[in-house]
Amino acid sequence: MKELILKLFEIGALKFGQFKLKSGMISPVYVDLRVIISYPKLLAEVSELLWAASSKAEYSTVCGVPYTALPMATCISVSHSIPMLIRRKEAKDYGTKKMVEGYYEENSKCLIVEDVVTTGSSVLETAELLRKHKIVTSDAVVLLDRQQGGKEKLAEKGISLRSVLTLVEVVENLCEMNKIEKTVVDEVKQFVASNNKSLEKNESEKSGFPFKQKETAASSRIYGGVRCDRGGYRKRAVLSKHLVTRKLFEIMESKQTNLCLSADVVSSADLLDLADTLGPLVCAVKTHIDILDDFSPKVVDQLVEIANKHNFLIFEDRKFADIGNTVKSQYAGGAYKISDWSDITNAHSLPGSGIIEGLKAASGGRKDRACLLIAEMSTKNNLANDVYKEATVKMAEEHGDFVIGFICTSKVSKNPQHVHFTPGVKLKPGKDAMGQQYLTPDEVIKNRGCDVIIVGRGITDSANRLQEATAFRNAGWAAYVQRVSS
Numbered sequence: 001m002k003e004l005i006l007k008l009f010e011i012g013a014l015k016f017g018q019f020k021l022k023s024g025m026i027s028p029v030y031v032d033l034r035v036i037i038s039y040p041k042l043l044a045e046v047s048e049l050l051w052a053a054s055s056k057a058e059y060s061t062v063c064g065v066p067y068t069a070l071p072m073a074t075c076i077s078v079s080h081s082i083p084m085l086i087r088r089k090e091a092k093d094y095g096t097k098k099m100v101e102g103y104y105e106e107n108s109k110c111l112i113v114e115d116v117v118t119t120g121s122s123v124l125e126t127a128e129l130l131r132k133h134k135i136v137t138s139d140a141v142v143l144l145d146r147q148q149g150g151k152e153k154l155a156e157k158g159i160s161l162r163s164v165l166t167l168v169e170v171v172e173n174l175c176e177m178n179k180i181e182k183t184v185v186d187e188v189k190q191f192v193a194s195n196n197k198s199l200e201k202n203e204s205e206k207s208g209f210p211f212k213q214k215e216t217a218a219s220s221r222i223y224g225g226v227r228c229d230r231g232g233y234r235k236r237a238v239l240s241k242h243l244v245t246r247k248l249f250e251i252m253e254s255k256q257t258n259l260c261l262s263a264d265v266v267s268s269a270d271l272l273d274l275a276d277t278l279g280p281l282v283c284a285v286k287t288h289i290d291i292l293d294d295f296s297p298k299v300v301d302q303l304v305e306i307a308n309k310h311n312f313l314i315f316e317d318r319k320f321a322d323i324g325n326t327v328k329s330q331y332a333g334g335a336y337k338i339s340d341w342s343d344i345t346n347a348h349s350l351p352g353s354g355i356i357e358g359l360k361a362a363s364g365g366r367k368d369r370a371c372l373l374i375a376e377m378s379t380k381n382n383l384a385n386d387v388y389k390e391a392t393v394k395m396a397e398e399h400g401d402f403v404i405g406f407i408c409t410s411k412v413s414k415n416p417q418h419v420h421f422t423p424g425v426k427l428k429p430g431k432d433a434m435g436q437q438y439l440t441p442d443e444v445i446k447n448r449g450c451d452v453i454i455v456g457r458g459i460t461d462s463a464n465r466l467q468e469a470t471a472f473r474n475a476g477w478a479a480y481v482q483r484v485s486s
């Protein structure tokens with residue numbers, strides 16, 4: 001992605017200064033992707049990245065939003081043998097007067113392709129026209145999401161938008177490559193945070209929960225030069241530098257869930273069935289891959305496919321605890337090759353920062369791999385004390401390029417980029433026979449300020465797993481909504 005961002009910058013597709021947008025907003029950055037057509041190799045690369053970012057479902061047709069995305073849709077059409085549709089902007093006053101050119105069948109599925117999304121209105125116009133022609137349009141893919149509420153607006157209209165790049169990611173990378181100043185990055189982030197239409201909306205409209213999000217001086221603070229609310233996942237997605245954190249918060253907001261399923265089952269079929277059935281309700285599926293009786297590399301390939309289909313992250317709860325050199329082999333090698341398929345893994349901080357160095361080295365610098373440090377455990381008489389917790393948070397701060405948060409039972413870090421995952425959750429407080437202790441979603445999210453509830457047997461032991469997962473998802477989300485609105 002760095003290479004792509006650099007190329008876009010070099011050909012003048014990304015400009016910094018003061019620009020008036022179509023909506024009338026004054027923006028510190030201007031994106032002009034029309035220039036790509038003068039660089040055929042880049043056009044082909046961008047089109048492949050767009051296809052890779054899409055859900056790659058069985059599309060009958062692709063349709064570019066006129067005009068800039070038309071050549072991109074054409075490239076996708078040609079290289080993946082998917083017929084193309086062209087949406088006319090204005091009807092001809094002679095001949096057929098058709099608004100949609102190309103062959104399609106009623107109820108066939110079309111992928112909409114766009115270059116830049118700001119408010120999402122151009123994608124929506126295209127979708128509405130296609131829908132009038134009885135073409136199914138539920139998916140769109142964009143090269144650059146300006147993060148100004150387009151994704152959320154489209155989601156409300158039943159269109160899931162996937163993006164290759166986000167604006168914040170672009171400016172952060174350009175700054176890392178010394179192409180723009182840090183002050184420009186802060187200016188763009190500030191612009192994104194204060195011009196995201198979806199952030200300004202009354203949250204109750206979208207969540208279905210009766211509350212109105214207030215942003216008062218007391219409920220907001222400055223972190224890293226950017227104002228953020230007390231815990232809104234959407235704003236934290238914008239603030240987050242790490243791709244995995246950003247993706248996680250975006251998934252949580254768009255699917256309205258802070259539930260991570262702990263799929264502690266021993267058969268591959270059961271694992272895949274759980275992931276497929278409960279996938280729509282969760283932001284992540286946590287595995288203990290070494291407890292499968294019948295592990296084969298095919299299982300993780302299938303799990304990744306299901307994760308893409310339902311848009312959740314995979315978290316292998318490996319709890320690494322050895323020296324850097326050993327965990328390097330454990331993470332990337334052996335039978336499980338965890339770094340190949342798991343977005344998130346976790347590690348004890350006990351061995352010191354060498355463990356993070358080892359895991360990072362094994363990830364080969366992949367930006368889509370991340371680690372949680374175990375700051376606290378949910379079990380009775382565990383040995384994590386305040387000194388241990390503080391040292392763990394310090395280690396996380398020092399390794400923000402790989403460590404994205406914690407396993408903990410209450411919020412341990414004030415950094416809004418840190419995600420707090422909490423295991424030991426059931427609908428009623430309690431314990432098991434081996435020291436596990438349970439808190440409720442309300443206690444974990446609302447009172448203790450954590451972000452994600454990890455639920456295992458509360459769901460897997462139930463006779464109706466779907467119903468139980470729905471109850472956890474609703475309880476976790478209601479607790480979050482109450483937290484950010486109080």
Ligand SMILES: O=c1ccn([C@@H]2O[C@H](COP(=O)(O)O)[C@@H](O)[C@H]2O)c(=O)[nH]1
Nearest residue numbers: 262264376377378423424455456457458
């Ligand atoms: O402190 C910790 C760390 C990890 N876990 C893991 O979470 C799940 C909890 O399962 P339940 O069935 O909901 O008790 C399990 O995979 C543990 O290994 C934890 O419980 N506590």
